[in-house]
Amino acid sequence: SGQAMTRRRKRLLVVLAALLLAAGGVAWYGQATAMDRQVDALLDEVRIEGPGLVARWLIKLGLMNDRGTYRSRYDVADDLAKLGPLAVPELIRALRDSDPFVRGCAAAALSSLAESRLADARAVEPLIAALKDVDEDVRRSAAEGLGELGDARAVEPLIAAVKDKDEDVRLDAALALGKLGDARGVEFLIAALKHEDRYARQDAVRALGKLGDPHGVKPLIAVLKDEDEHENVRSSAALALRRPRDARAVEPLITVLKDESEDVRMSAAEALGVLADARGVQPLIAVLTDESEDVRSWAAWALGMLGDARGVAPLIATLKDEDGNVRGTAAWALGELGDPSAVAPLIAALKDEDGVVRVFAAEALGKLGNSQGVDFLIAALEDEDVGWRAACALGRLGDTRGVEALIAALKDEDEHVRVSAANALGKLGDPRGVEPLEELFRDGSTYVRRAARRALEELRGPSEGKPFDGAQ
Template sequence: MSLYQHARDGNVERLRDALGSDSAAVRKRAVEFLGELGDVDEQATIDGLLRAATTDDDPEVRGAAVDALDEIGEAALEQLLAELTGTSGSEAEWVTARKFARALQADRPELRMAAARALGRLDDASGLQHLVKALSDEDPRVRLRACEACGTFADPRAVPGLTERLDDEPRVKRAAANALGSIGTDGALAPLLDLLGDSDESIRRIAAGALGKANNPEPVEPLARALGDESAVVRNAAVYSIIELLSNVPTQHSHAVRDRVVSELKAADDDTVVEPLVEILTEGQQSRQRRNAAWILGRIAEPQSALAVEALADALADDDPQTAQFAATSLKSLGGPVVEDRLLDRVGTEHPEDARAKAVFVLGQIGGQESLNRLESFTDDDSTAVRKRVFSAVSKLRAGGP
């Protein structure tokens, strides 16, 4: 039976047996599964991982065992550190942090890896300076864990050291890029601009996803260029970041950024931009991002884009009044028969009153004879808001337009 099957069945005993395999690949996979399935109260599993972390002949297995102990929980990882450093686990955090910092100087790279992991978990800022030094460790596995730990601190003091790691091997480079994105200051994000052209898709995605945190308009054009990336995940991340930029940039830059965003997005492939914008509008959790998505769709989508029009029409009933208003304004900007058809479907009494009133308003601006005929049937509507909009819309349509 395969290791995967044992893992799916939750058979940790068989997985522990595999730690004695002659194959390093099997031992490494068993270690990874034990990290996913192990429990902090399952001492037999922890003991097996402790042996793998300290005595296995293969460095990849030892490194995976350190990560597995960390995945099981802080208490499991601390057993490894306690065994190798003499830490009791009952001291104040600053005392523990000092011992872990000393462990970063240990001869065994696995101990240095574990110390970096543990320092990242501790809520003690004194550990950061030691982690920054560990970014230059001779072992790439230690550098990798140090990058990850610096990301948990999200402290700008780590930026110079992390930036140097952007020339490291791929795994370390990815971890450094992620950490810089977690720090999120303009100084931390600036080095990521060049990574949008990296040959590694995952690096480009990390950079594109992080640059939306910037508080200046500099990333707009590089992100717009990323809309032409061969990778769909990179393109999607770029659109999300562009929307986030609109939410984050200071007021004094907002108008210029909006103009640049619209210009760049219009030049991009329509499907590349519209689909993620619709996803943000329909599934986003932040009102500011949904508002921006609604606003942009009205300026870059094609009037015949059923996907965009449907999402905007649905947004007329959004719980956020400003998102609903931006959706109405965008539908008015788009106009055309597709918009008219979708809005006529939303004027019935089965829809919320505010959404119906907005639909009627837009129809008064862009509708034709069909809209006029339909709206005339609502002149006696029970809703005062809808009746008011109907009278105004019918008057405009009878007069031949707004």
């Protein structure tokens, strides 16, 4: 019958869409342009006709990936979450499935949707019930989702879950309580800092960092200062002190910049960059000569975040560091600081042997807004590592000397360079760019065609920037 045919067709649509999503279909169908329109139409129809069925099939078909190995429930949950709020009813039903893997996928997907504010109050009671699931991973995901949903009905069930037999469930329940504003969650996590198992202590530290509750600052500082504590736990404590931005954390973090542990020093430098307290400037400058290249790199990053002019000269000197990542981070930081004295050293860095350094030097020159670097950036358009960054920088600088070189770059074999060159020509506003940009409407790359359209809108106004047929 016609109805039976419609049902079979709908089920086929659902199965095909689920396979595309669960097996990473986007990667392979994107290579076959002849199929693009058919696949887009298929997915559009599924979004209208059967998001709940797609959720069901994704769970079942997502058990195996294209290599024949089991996927984690969180991989499948990520695919499920992409279906949006229309999948919520089916996910709620899946929480009662006999297969713990299916229940876990559903709980994790609802948690992800809640975090993105796409789930709603319908999920609260089912997730509360899932706190008593026999599978600990289901209980963990349920706790996480309830914390994100922020519904007061979850408080008492989560308090009960803080006494769960599984350590991870207890920590996730406490974290959820903290997100709901219940002090008992923070109290539990602080108490867990004394747990006999260091992994449990580290989890508690990280949970306190996620919460950013001021009551957690003093206990976290105590962990950071405890030289008998494992370095991984202390390193996590340093990172946890990024939130809230509490001034009490600054001096302890400065102190451990000299710690024996490389991980602790590195985390302290990162935290000081986030806290952005001027007291950290001189200690971070001193760390630019640390024996560890990772610590030096984080110190350079932190100085860029702090934005203090005292960091300029030391960062210029760091452009000659033996490690390429350190030099690159220093170049980035100089761009953030915006001091004109960095222009000449950054121009020199455009010839660095390391592509990372050249990339960040080009980007920094664009941020500095000094036309002294224009000719060097034009030359850098030919650099396969730097080309598109150089084009972006030329657009930022607003100097029309770069127009002809950018027009030539519209024919570069790298689509990123063509996109950046088109964007830059739009920003420069020079009429010489109009005709070459129109020619890009026939480019084989959708991204390039869109960039050309946007650039022409900037040059001539929205009504004049519309592409010819096939340029969408």
